[in-house]
Amino acid sequence: MEIFTKLAKKFSKIPNVKDWGEIQSVFQRAASAKPKYWLLPVRACESVGGDEERALPAVLATACGHVGIILVDDMLDADPRGVHVKAGEAGTANMASALQAAAGVAISESDMPSSLKLRAMKAVNAMFLATSLGQYWDVNTVIEDEETYWKIARAKSSPFFSTAFEIGALAGGASLEVAAQIKELGVIYGEMIQIHDDLDDTLAVPAKPDWNVGRASLPILFAQVVEHPSRSRFGELRPYVCEQASALEEAQQILIECGAVSYCIHQLLERYDQARKITSALPLEKRDVMDAVFEDVTQPVFRLLEEAGATP
Template sequence: MSVQVREGAPSGEAELAGLIADSQELTGLVDEVRSRLAGRWAGEPSLLARMCAHAHTPPGKLFRAILLIESALAVGGDPRWALPAAVGAESGHVASLVHDDIIDGDDTRRGRPAVHTAFGVGDAIVAGDALIFDLFAGLAECRAAGASADRVVAALAVVSRCGIDLCRGQSLETELHGSGRFDHETYLNMVRLKTAALFRAACECGALLAGGDPRQVRALGRYAEHLGVAFQIRDDLLPYTSSAAEVGKPDTSDVRNGRLTLPVIIAHRASGAADRAVIEAALSGIGDPATARADLSDVLHRTGAVTATAGWARRYLRFALAALHALPVTASRARLAGYAEAAVGRDR
């Protein structure tokens, strides 16, 4: 069955918000997730509570929480059984951002000081750890919300496996950087582990907790994995297609950290000796990061790497859309397709 990718769709956050607004039920559920997150650490006058609240502020797009709720709806189950897990999914995602910012040395997140910038590295690590445990607390709360004990245990297994995959991906990224090899296969494997893991966890958990059958859970897992890869490929382009103000974090992070992202790998493979030297110098960590980013951006555009990378993102978008055909035809399935298109078309 052929899958059509819509051209000229609204970009990113605006389309995501529009899709949510189409469903009164979904709008109410997402609002409840926001409310629960806002109150999660409120009223506790501790350093840990202040750090966790800071990490959640301003709230992000709640994309993984939305995917979890939508997956519950897509299998015809009661999404309220999975609502605490949706809250936990956002905590798990934010935990990964706290730790990423420390690893990458990025001082801002969502347009404000990162947690380690505001509170120090040691305490920020503790805050990130607490948010990971909050993810598991959310899963446990699903039993009281109506999910059966066996399905809560199955969801716990999914999240544990995906969390370890995320760590494998982070470690593989370090190996790829250290190797100096511009290898797109290793890159794609790293992305499947590091970025797609939390997408898989969200979608499979939503389906499991709401009573989905094994075929539906597998379909949503495939959708999530391809979506996660497409999402990260698009993310790799943002430093060269959007401003730091639009993205909410430094546009020099990838250059400062010598990160071998897909556009860089494609450009290096397509370049002659002179441009390869520019790429390698830009990623060396020597000199002004802003100048290095500008030099690298010029090569990426001239070699067609930006366009080629966008093509890879659309390829994985098609895979994600194809996986949805195993699900019943519902408004939720249509919105899941729309979320994938929005993720590939986003500018932040």
């Protein structure tokens, strides 16, 4: 049975969830998209000598966490594609809370040794608390500098990824020390994904919520605060990019010309090098599995650099 089908089946059997058709449908729709982030615990588990079957409880916990976080994010962003549009904000908030609890159940009912299970449950609980704070900061903070940007990003995004790495390693039988080091890899991976997504979202057509005044992705922040010839013009364009295609096109061109895109690529590759150094020092059974996780994020960048005749 394919892993995403297994996950949907396991989720539907969790106490109370089995009597809740709506939340099963939400999870099933998410699983049908086969999110690659759900598989991060599998890769961490494999890297320390485990396999997919051993990783399943960690994968289910990660999947529950991912869906719950997205439900809340979509409400905070007023995303017209979110579940809350049809289910209502009250019902969606209720499902998000249930998904957090289900993540804990997935770990508590696993066959992990008691000491590793306890560490995994602590990690999952800490992840939800940190992410909630990050989401709160995100909607209540005007980001005006890079320090504030990273403070929010590290609270909102990194905990999910670092926990997925850590509980996957624990499921594979890694020692607490090795699992903690793999967690640090997850922190770096989360920052890389944040940068990658910021680039994708700011260069997407039509404009995405990152362009809304009061929000600031890394490329937009760079264009706003770094001195360059088109800085004032960028500020003039920003309020209109969500409504005028020509304004979006011009603003995106400024992102390229002012160095914002190049800066983000540089930040991404710096973290890739950092991850490689950590991975090379870890006692992994399958180092290539972990290397491939990070290469998956950077390969599009490497292709762009190759086409441009540059080297990373």
